Amino acid sequence: MARLRHNWSELVPPLLAFPLLLPPHTLILFLPPLTLHILWPLSLSLSLSLSLSTMASAGVSKRPLIPPLLFVLCSILCFLSSRAVDTLRPGESLRDTDTLVSSGGVFELGFFSPGGYSSSNHYLGIWLKNDPNKKPVWVANREYPIIGSSGFLTIRYDGNLVITDRRRVPIIINPGMLAASSNTSAKLFDSGNFVLTEGKMIVWESFYFPSDTFLPGMKLGWFNLATGPIREQFLVSWQSPSNPATGSFSFGLHKINRTELKVWVGESASRSIGFWDGQRFKFLYESSLGELNFSYVSNLNETFLTFNTGTNNRTSWFVITSSAEINEFTMIRQEITMVNYSFCNGSLTVNAAECSKIKPPACQDGDRFLEMTGLMPNSSVIIESVQLGLSDCEKMCSNNCSCAAFASFRDDGTECALYYGDKNILLDIATEGNGTIYIRGDFAKKSGKPYSSY
Structure with a gap:
């Protein structure tokens, strides 16, 4: 454990002027000749020495100095101990009783045991600091629990995040997204995202690998579609x-x-x-989701869904449970409420076959499509997959009442173009091209002819 030694008379002004971080559980030892040893939980230590002989030679009495000095020390240390640490740096370790806390005190990262004292399995996780139940919203080693309270998190010599316990078997948190050097640090943000950076470059972040919880700012979808390798993010x-x-x-x-x-x-x-209706995301159950801001992004390289609360006074998140239910949580100040959404009149496990056969309600604009010669609008959503044929395009469009038209995107009949915009605009421009498009029956002109792939 490295120690930094400084003359106290030189260090007091900087200490008073610059707020050092001293986390909870810090051990303070007073050793002769009045040396203050501060043992940091994150494997850092600071040793402050005061040379009484030097001060005595300057005409300063030794005895009266001790109580005021101790008072100053205690005041500084009490202030410092209230400051939270949000960043892990090379050479530092986060042990079982230590935590990182985001700068705004929103999220906390540390070790936990979901079975309480009855379980020897421990995990590294993130939870809302004000949640009395400390229910993790993200788990780093969900498939590889560590034994007992011997675990610790560190940034290894190669710059990667590693969990180790008494068995000394390293669990790399960021496999597949490894650091290129040892110049890394990991920070917990108020969004709940734990990010490993190398200089200004992001190496890895926990939002890339969600557990069972959808947090504001997190993205669910498909990424690197054009550049590869394709990455999927889901709960x-x-x-x-x-x-x-x-x-x-x-x-x-x-x-x-x-x-x-x-x-x-x-x-x-x-x-x-x-589903995305072309303008906003719609859910098939009633909820308070109208108070949340959902965004859907789709381009050649990525397609994803994300959301935010639109206010700093409220935190919302969604959890997919082990019984196939979705729980919507809302925390205002320190009060947490939950709304539960069940599927298929019961567990998806029990009614799996029934769930897979459930059809969406009949669309008020009709379920049949008319074939027309025309052009799909530029605002159409393109589903790129050579495995898709025209019948697949029809099924996708017919299952979404907001889909007004579909067509094959490529000349060979593969991939899909789906239109979710204003139907009147569609009808105004549909006849401008010479391609084949299929418009939901009640919106097509009478000149169109019925189409069905069945």
Whole structure:
């Protein structure tokens, strides 16, 4: 443990002028000849020495100095101990009893045991600091628990985040996104995002790998579609309320129709719970979601859904549970409320077959499409996959009542173009081209002919 030694008479002014960080659980030792040792939880130490002989030679009495000096020291240390640490740096360690706290005191990162004292499994997680239950919104090592309270988090010699316990088997938190040098640091932000940076470059962030919780600012979707390798971000439930290992249920944008938000059980049955209508995201259940600002972004390289609360006085988040329910949490000040949304009149596990067969309600604009010669608007959503045929395009459009028209995007009949905009605008420009498009029946001109792939 490295120690920095300074003459106290030289260090008092800087200490008073610059707010050093001294986390909770700091051990303070007074050793002769009045040396103050501050043992930092993050494997840092500071040793401050006062040379009484020097002060005595200057005509300063030794005895009367001690009480005032101790008072000054205690005042400074009490102030410093109230300051939270939000960043982990090379050579520092976060042990089982230590935590990082975001600068605004919103989120906290540390080790936890979901089974309480009855469980020997410990995990590194992030939770809302004011949540009395300390329910983690993100878990780093959900598949690899550490044993007991011997674990610690550190930035290793190669710049990567590593969890280790008494078995000395390293668990790298950021595999696949490794640092190129040891010049890294990791910071916990007020958004709940834990970010590893190398200089000004982001190496890895926890928002890239969500657990079971959708936080404001987090993105669910598909990334690096053009540059590769393709990365998907989605939620996966816990295995049980006391086991954060990956469970049976996932929550995210559909792989093919990326305008649709779904819940899956395994890789088979699924239930649509929302969709992008071209202007805003709509959910198939009533909630307070109208008070949240959802954004949908789709371009050649990425497609994702995100949201924010629009106010600093409120924090909202969503959790996909181990019983296939979605819990919407809202915290205003320190009061947390929850709304529960169930699917299929019960658990998705019990009614998996029924859930996969559920059809959306009949659209007031009709469920059939008319074939016309025309041009799809530039604002159409493009679903790029050569595996998609015209019948796939029809199914995706017919399952979303806000979809007014569809067409094959490529000349060979693959990929899809879906239009969610104003139908009247569509009808005004549809005849300007010579391609083949399919418009939902009640909006097509009478000159169109019925189309069905069935």
